[in-house]
Amino acid sequence: MYTYFSGQELLPVDQKAVLITEGAFDEAGGCDSGFGHGLAKYLDELGFTVFAGVLDEQGSGAEELRRTCSKHLSVLQLNITNTQEIQEAYSKVKEKVQNKGLWAVINNAGVLGLPTDGELIPMTEYKRCMAVNFFGAVEVTKAFLPLLRKSKGRLVNISSMAGGVPMQKMAAYGSSKAALIMFSSILRQELSKWGVKVSVIQPGGFKTNISGTSQMWETLERTVLDNLSPEVQEDYGQDYILSERSLLRLMKTCTDPDISPVLLDVRHAISAQSPFAFYAPGKLSYPWLCFASFSPTGIFDYLSRKIHSYDKKMPRVLSTSNWENEAM
Ligand SMILES: NC(=O)c1ccc[n+]([C@@H]2O[C@H](COP(=O)([O-])OP(=O)(O)OC[C@H]3O[C@@H](n4cnc5c(N)ncnc54)[C@H](OP(=O)(O)O)[C@@H]3O)[C@@H](O)[C@H]2O)c1
Numbered sequence: 001m002y003t004y005f006s007g008q009e010l011l012p013v014d015q016k017a018v019l020i021t022e023g024a025f026d027e028a029g030g031c032d033s034g035f036g037h038g039l040a041k042y043l044d045e046l047g048f049t050v051f052a053g054v055l056d057e058q059g060s061g062a063e064e065l066r067r068t069c070s071k072h073l074s075v076l077q078l079n080i081t082n083t084q085e086i087q088e089a090y091s092k093v094k095e096k097v098q099n100k101g102l103w104a105v106i107n108n109a110g111v112l113g114l115p116t117d118g119e120l121i122p123m124t125e126y127k128r129c130m131a132v133n134f135f136g137a138v139e140v141t142k143a144f145l146p147l148l149r150k151s152k153g154r155l156v157n158i159s160s161m162a163g164g165v166p167m168q169k170m171a172a173y174g175s176s177k178a179a180l181i182m183f184s185s186i187l188r189q190e191l192s193k194w195g196v197k198v199s200v201i202q203p204g205g206f207k208t209n210i211s212g213t214s215q216m217w218e219t220l221e222r223t224v225l226d227n228l229s230p231e232v233q234e235d236y237g238q239d240y241i242l243s244e245r246s247l248l249r250l251m252k253t254c255t256d257p258d259i260s261p262v263l264l265d266v267r268h269a270i271s272a273q274s275p276f277a278f279y280a281p282g283k284l285s286y287p288w289l290c291f292a293s294f295s296p297t298g299i300f301d302y303l304s305r306k307i308h309s310y311d312k313k314m315p316r317v318l319s320t321s322n323w324e325n326e327a328m
Contacts, residue, residue, distance in 0.1 A: 010271040015072065016103035017049040018270060019093060021080050021140055034208045035158060035262050036108040037061065042263045043270075044069040049100075051093050053078025053109070053140075080109050080136030090143045101151035104270040105144045107137035107180075108158045111173075112210045114220035116244045117315075118171030120236060122227035125220070126172045133176035138183060145196075152195030154270045157184045158262075161204045161285045165292040166300075168308055169247060188277055199269035202289060203262050204282025205255035211248045221245075237316025246313075256282065 020043070022036020040052040050073040054062045057077040065075055074096065078089045093102055111132045113125045137157055148155060162170045163177030181200055188198035212220075224241055225233070261281035269275040280286040292300060 009273050010268075011273060013047040013271070015047060015049050015100075016270075017051065017093070017097045017100060018043055018104040018106060019051040019053060019076075019089075019102060019140075019144060020106045021053045021078060021109040021136070034210075035203070035206070035259060035266075036106075037065070038259050038263055039106065039108065039266055040065055040073065041069060042267070044073045046267070048072075048103075049097075050074070051076055051089075051096075053080070053089055055079055078140075080107075080140050081131050083139065086139055086143045090147075093144070094147065097147070102144060102147035102153065103151050104154040104156060105141065105148060106156045106158070106266060106270070107140055109136060110158065110160075110177075110210070112212065113172050114217065114224060114244065115169035115173070115247050116224060116241065117169065117236070119232065120224055120228065120241060121172050122223055124223065124227070126175075129172040129176040130179070133173070134179045134183070137180055141183075141187070145191075148196050149191070149194045153197075154275065155184070155187065155191070155196060155198045156201065156266055156269045157181075157198070158201045158203070158266075159184070161202050161280065161282065161288060164202055164289045166304070168304065169244070185277070197275050199275050199277060199279060201262065201265055201269065201279045201281065202285060204280070204285030204288070205251065206259050206262065206282060207252065207255040207257040208259065211251040211255075217245055217248055235315055235317045240313055240315050243313040 020036050020039050022034065022040060036052070040050050044050045050069070052062075052065055052073060053076045054065075055078075056062065057075050062075040065073060074092075076089045076092060077085055079085050109132060111129060113121070113129050141155060141157075145155075147153075157180055159180045160173070160177040161167075162174040163179075163181045165174075167174055181202075184198050184200045191198055221242060221244070225238065228236075228241075265279035265281045269279060280289055291303075
């Protein structure tokens with residue numbers, strides 16, 4: 001209790017410098033509520049010196065940040081899958097922060113891909129999820145750690161509830177987020193001797209641009225269909241594959257548009273004297289993470305099936321009555 005309460009005091013902001021990997025605000029997608037974009041604005045308002053790493057520094061998102069934030073916010077070109085861009089961003093940040101140092105790195109950039117059965121997800125999508133959600137975050141972390149060790153600062157990695165709770169249709173995304181959790185947990189132990197504190201954020205469902213646009217879904221569906229063998233395509237059926245859009249639609253409608261729980265948790269992770277190792281913002285994130293960790297597998301799988309019962313569509317072969325006889 002003493003450790004818990006004594007560590008809750010927030011350190012002064014004092015224009016501490018933070019780097020956020022955030023991608024871009026997507027005007028075309030009609031959504032300006034991504035965590036990275038929201039964090040850049042929120043931390044700028046609080047008085048942090050923000051470095052916002054974006055996919056396109058000339059894009060509308062970067063422009064919007066420059067227009068609306070203080071002069072302490074800098075926009076950096078930073079595709080986290082591009083080693084050269086990471087190195088260039090590192091040099092720029094190092095030059096700008098000089099002796100003041102970099103206080104925190106927030107690895108936020110991420111991709112979801114098309115949620116569908118693990119057997120149907122093309123290898124390119126597994127690799128893309130790992131490239132951005134895991135290797136990208138690892139490479140940014142490795143590049144900036146010398147600065148964080150100097151400041152005895154904070155590393156905050158935005159994983160997901162899906163990295164701790166097995167969720168159907170999320171094999172590519174969930175695995176990459178689980179890898180990020182394990183990486184962060186090991187670094188938390190290793191970096192404690194340097195005074196660097198590591199936190200993982202595991203948000204539940206929030207309404208951002210992560211679920212993509214209908215144009216993106218079409219491209220992803222095409223990629224899925226183009227990569228299936230005739231045998232798998234025959235077993236699942238095109239209708240089943242195309243029905244996966246309903247999950248993305250559901251994600252758009254049933255998720256929380258208020259991202260403030262995520263912003264508050266990240267703020268706590270970079271400001272509290274003793275930040276938590278894990279945060280689970282979002283209504284059901286914490287109960288689900290506990291339930292997945294402690295309940296017997298059979299019970300968890302049963303409930304998970306019940307929750308997925310909105311998805312009545314079955315693969316073509318399973319919806320025909322003679323499947324069990326054929327399998328015998
Ligand atoms: N929203 C949720 O419910 C939820 C739940 C759990 C975890 N998360 C995690 O929270 C983080 C932020 O997601 P969000 O919900 O705010 O969605 P978002 O608005 O789509 O933000 C993700 C950002 O990452 C960017 N990005 C993609 N590839 C990149 C790359 N190679 N280099 C740099 N940036 C790249 C995207 O840019 P483009 O838009 O230009 O592709 C996008 O701006 C992600 O890691 C996500 O997995 C979100």
